[in-house]
Amino acid sequence: MYFAKEVxxxxxxxxxxxxxxxxxxxxxxxxxxxxxxxSTVSDLPIKRLYTPDDIKxxxxxxxxxxxxxxxxTRGNQVTGYRGKYWTFRMFSGMGDAATTxxxxxxxxxxxxxxxxxxxxxxxxxxxxxxxxxxxxxCGKCGVAIDTLExxxxxTKGVPLDKITTSMTINPPATALWAMYCAAAExxxxxxxxxxxxxxxxxxKEFIAQKTLMCPPEPSVKLISDTVEFGTxxxxxxxxxxxxxxxxxxxxxxxxxxxxxTLRDGMEYVEDVLRRKKLDVDTFAPRLSxxxxxxxxxxxxxxxxxxxxxxxxxxxxxxxxxxDERSWWMRFHTQTAGCSLTAQQPYNNVVRxxxxxxxAVLGGTQSxxxxxxxEVWCLPSDFAVQIALRTQQLIAEETGAANTIDPLAGSxxxxxxxxxxxKQAWDYIHKIDDMGGMVAAIEKGFPQLEISDAAYKFQxxxxxxxxxxxxxxxxxSTEKETIPFLEIDDKIETEQxxxxxxxxxxxxxxxxxxxLNDLKAACKKGENVMPYCIEAVKALCSxxxxxxxxxxxxxxxxxxxxx
Amino acid sequence: MxxxxxxxxxxxxxxxxxxxxxxxxxxxxRDAGYEVIYTGxxxxxxxxxxxxxxEDVDLLGLSCLSGAHRYLYPAVTKLLKDKGVDDVTVIGGGxxxxxxxxxxxxxxxxxxxxxxxxLETIVTWINTNVKPRA
Numbered sequence: 001m002y003f004a005k006e007v008x009x010x011x012x013x014x015x016x017x018x019x020x021x022x023x024x025x026x027x028x029x030x031x032x033x034x035x036x037x038x039s040t041v042s043d044l045p046i047k048r049l050y051t052p053d054d055i056k057x058x059x060x061x062x063x064x065x066x067x068x069x070x071x072x073t074r075g076n077q078v079t080g081y082r083g084k085y086w087t088f089r090m091f092s093g094m095g096d097a098a099t100t101x102x103x104x105x106x107x108x109x110x111x112x113x114x115x116x117x118x119x120x121x122x123x124x125x126x127x128x129x130x131x132x133x134x135x136x137x138c139g140k141c142g143v144a145i146d147t148l149e150x151x152x153x154x155t156k157g158v159p160l161d162k163i164t165t166s167m168t169i170n171p172p173a174t175a176l177w178a179m180y181c182a183a184a185e186x187x188x189x190x191x192x193x194x195x196x197x198x199x200x201x202x203x204k205e206f207i208a209q210k211t212l213m214c215p216p217e218p219s220v221k222l223i224s225d226t227v228e229f230g231t232x233x234x235x236x237x238x239x240x241x242x243x244x245x246x247x248x249x250x251x252x253x254x255x256x257x258x259x260x261t262l263r264d265g266m267e268y269v270e271d272v273l274r275r276k277k278l279d280v281d282t283f284a285p286r287l288s289x290x291x292x293x294x295x296x297x298x299x300x301x302x303x304x305x306x307x308x309x310x311x312x313x314x315x316x317x318x319x320x321x322x323d324e325r326s327w328w329m330r331f332h333t334q335t336a337g338c339s340l341t342a343q344q345p346y347n348n349v350v351r352x353x354x355x356x357x358x359a360v361l362g363g364t365q366s367x368x369x370x371x372x373x374e375v376w377c378l379p380s381d382f383a384v385q386i387a388l389r390t391q392q393l394i395a396e397e398t399g400a401a402n403t404i405d406p407l408a409g410s411x412x413x414x415x416x417x418x419x420x421x422k423q424a425w426d427y428i429h430k431i432d433d434m435g436g437m438v439a440a441i442e443k444g445f446p447q448l449e450i451s452d453a454a455y456k457f458q459x460x461x462x463x464x465x466x467x468x469x470x471x472x473x474x475x476s477t478e479k480e481t482i483p484f485l486e487i488d489d490k491i492e493t494e495q496x497x498x499x500x501x502x503x504x505x506x507x508x509x510x511x512x513x514x515l516n517d518l519k520a521a522c523k524k525g526e527n528v529m530p531y532c533i534e535a536v537k538a539l540c541s542x543x544x545x546x547x548x549x550x551x552x553x554x555x556x557x558x559x560x561x562x
Numbered sequence: 563m564x565x566x567x568x569x570x571x572x573x574x575x576x577x578x579x580x581x582x583x584x585x586x587x588x589x590x591x592r593d594a595g596y597e598v599i600y601t602g603x604x605x606x607x608x609x610x611x612x613x614x615x616x617e618d619v620d621l622l623g624l625s626c627l628s629g630a631h632r633y634l635y636p637a638v639t640k641l642l643k644d645k646g647v648d649d650v651t652v653i654g655g656g657x658x659x660x661x662x663x664x665x666x667x668x669x670x671x672x673x674x675x676x677x678x679x680x681l682e683t684i685v686t687w688i689n690t691n692v693k694p695r696a
Contacts, residue, residue: 121577136633210579560602562585
């Protein structure tokens with residue numbers, strides 16, 4: 001019991017009095033918002049008041065504990081943010097490699113402490129810029145990378161042994177990570193010294209983000225290859241960032257984001273264990289996570305606290321992990337793009353600040369803050385600077401980083417953390433019963449759950465049951481316009497010329513040999529990473545490598561569930 | 563005899579994977595009583611046009627949020643014209659900056675719906691402007 005019996009008894013008496021007073025008052029009010037509408041953005045009902053009763057079944061040691069101690073509800077790090085702030089890591093990439101490299105240097109100069117790469121759609125999907133499928137997309141949603149030559153321009157002047165870099169890359173993760181390894185080699189830096197993250201989480205692609213290449217099973221195989229290669233050769237690399245961000249952006253609730261992301265994580269652990277080459281504690285400490293921080297302040301904080309607790313339990317109970325480092329859920333957070341509005345775009349600064357504060361109070365270890373213009377375009381220099389300053393301001397001015405997990409012990413925060421954990425486990429067990437996440441995806445289960453939630457939310461917005469300021473309430477008649485960052489269409493032509501020049505100058509025979517070796521490795525079920533590194537060094541392109549995968553493993557097409 | 567149901571195709575041209583809007587609209591159109599065909603992501607303009615012909619739809623709704631609409635939407639409407647399809651209404655949605663509207667209308671789109679549009683607005687527009695073809 002968390003409270004002495006007398007405390008609960010007196011609380012119960014006082015509660016009765018309070019409830020009576022509430023009833024009296026409420027009965028006089030004509031148009032009260034209906035009870036059910038006092039809920040989170042994900043539609044979790046919230047009570048008017050939380051009291052000791054709501055957390056009376058908690059046990060301090062079992063459920064809350066201390067930072068750096070099981071079950072890590074209060075964070076992994078013993079020193080909280082006093083040892084080190086979260087990493088200020090702005091996701092950036094646009095146009096060609098040189099343009100993105102310039103943005104990176106600008107951000108580093110402004111106090112950013114880690115890099116994060118956004119690739120354009122052709123790169124994300126494993127197509128070269130000159131593929132007919134890539135027409136019109138070059139450099140639009142991120143940077144275009146076709147070969148190692150582009151990659152060297154991208155990382156020019158970036159000390160790869162000092163700065164950690166995250167790359168949001170999924171189907172072609174092996175190819176892009178191979179380029180990073182090759183770039184380090186060219187800078188004279190051993191693989192043991194480089195650090196960073198590849199997103200490399202295909203399950204959430206099938207569920208939500210839809211950058212697709214091969215079917216689920218071989219996709220997971222490629223991921224396990226990188227986990228093995230990283231564990232043995234690139235020990236400071238996070239070979240996977242198990243992501244809830246995109247699940248949420250696709251319209252899920254907070255609980256669905258929590259449950260599907262963690263169940264994805266379990267699926268990856270199980271696949272590596274099935275290969276019987278690595279013990280769980282050799283690779284699990286390098287698994288990292290990535291969450292969304294949406295606009296519902298407390299729901300987000302509780303989600304992050306619950307996430308750490310679920311992971312610690314899963315690692316110890318399901319996978320019998322013995323090393324504490326495997327129990328830590330380390331995660332990056334990005335504020336919610338889908339919470340921003342095209343209308344009255346300057347309001348987005350306030351949304352992002354609120355979401356960033358929630359992420360900090362939830363104990364994130366790395367953070368991207370969205371720019372006010374991101375509903376419309378990739379961020380301008382002006383907008384990205386405000387976004388970066390937002391997190392610097394939270395760190396340096398607000399006092400939010402002074403003490404660890406300041407909301408612990410709050411009746412409400414603890415009760416909501418418990419409730420979200422419980423609902424997430426219900427989903428996780430349901431997916432277990434389906435035979436795991438790959439099986440659940442094949443049934444369309446997570447996809448349709450998200451579609452339900454997204455459709456419901458849109459109807460709530462349309463009926464103004466849920467409010468978006470500037471969209472369905474406080475609407476301005478005057479149009480607020482902001483400057484847009486335009487990606488010039490001529491970048492496509494220039495990028496194609498660069499790619500074709502590389503093809504002309506490279507040793508074609510050597511390149512073809514590398515691709516054939518990669519194909520043979522795929523067919524034999526060998527680890528593809530060493531072959532990928534050789535292939536990128538021989539200037540094979542992203543598409544050439546991905547075409548090998550598509551040929552050997554088959555191509556996956558979006559089934560178009562809705 | 564009752565008028566047949568409106569046949570509507572929601573299509574995602576290009577490599578963009580932002581399909582939340584497309585999926586929500588597909589559901590909304592189903593609830594509005596239309597027959598709905600959703601292509602899923604990553605369709606080439608050629609694939610979309612051949613699906614339009616094969617499925618004999620009355621309305622084609624294109625969704626793209628990556629910025630590639632400037633190339634992709636006109637590519638779809640041009641292919642439709644080339645195939646002699648002139649009685650399918652084409653509308654578009656997504657992140658379409660106002661400065662691109664005219665080019666989209668010139669390409670043959672009949673309406674453009676941007677963020678903040680209610681589902682009802684879109685359904686009302688369709689019910690007013692599109693009739694099942696004879």
